[in-house]
Amino acid sequence: MGLKLLIADDEDTIRKGVAKYIRLHSDRFAQIYEAENGEQALEFLLQYQPEVVLLDVQMPLRNGIEVMKAARKAELNPVTVILSGYDEFAYAQQAIRFGAREYLLKPVRAADILACLNKLADEEFGSEERGEASGENEQANHFVLEAKEYIAEHYAEDIALSQVAEKLGISGGYLSTLFSQTLDCKFVDYLNLVRIDRACTYLKQNYLKTYEIAYKVGFRDEKYFSKVFKKIKGVSPKEYRSA
Structure with missing residues (x-):
């Protein structure tokens, strides 16, 4: 543990x-x-x-x-x-x-x-x-790491918990539990953290419009992107860009 x-x-x-x-x-x-x-x-x-x-x-x-x-x-x-x-x-x-x-x-x-x-x-x-973790715990950590790596590579795509779980050969419910226990957050929350982190990089470069960045990091709705961004960063994408 x-x-x-x-x-x-x-x-x-x-x-x-x-x-x-x-x-x-x-x-x-x-x-x-x-x-x-x-x-x-x-x-x-x-x-x-x-x-x-x-x-x-x-x-x-x-x-x-x-x-x-x-x-x-x-x-x-x-x-x-x-x-x-x-x-x-x-x-x-x-x-x-x-x-x-x-x-x-x-x-x-x-x-x-x-x-x-x-x-x-x-x-x-x-x-x-x-080192002293049971084989079960080691396997659980392995699944989470594999999921994180998959998200890092495919965050811009329309991915879902069930899709990632299928790639790992486990159930969506089990993967959801692993995220809650290991990362203290839901799968979608972690995915959004990764997406917003990437969005910040684009915003600081200041050459793409907000809706373009939203689509580039995996969001299909600019308003939802702005809502998630403000929830995580505490400011709107526009405010973050001008800070």
């Missing part, structure tokens, strides 16, 4: 961006929780007890140090990585004293964050999460 990860950062773009990147590029973390302030971070720590935490230093309601102190008081000691700006170095030093394993300086790429989290997870938990 995969690890649980808590990402706590009051900046939506950072928190959501890192969470999305990890879901797209790693199967190490079975559950990813997102907290937008220190109080919520502590609630998630107490309720879900994630093994790994990515914690911003400066957050509303409670800062990262206060969250770490409260977690320690509750006898929780997750593998913690601190995110900090230049002017918060003193806080970062405190965090290290309270048990933080790594200190990452903003701005930092999502790829570097994932590499750091994976390294610490390997050091702390070894290969148990993957």
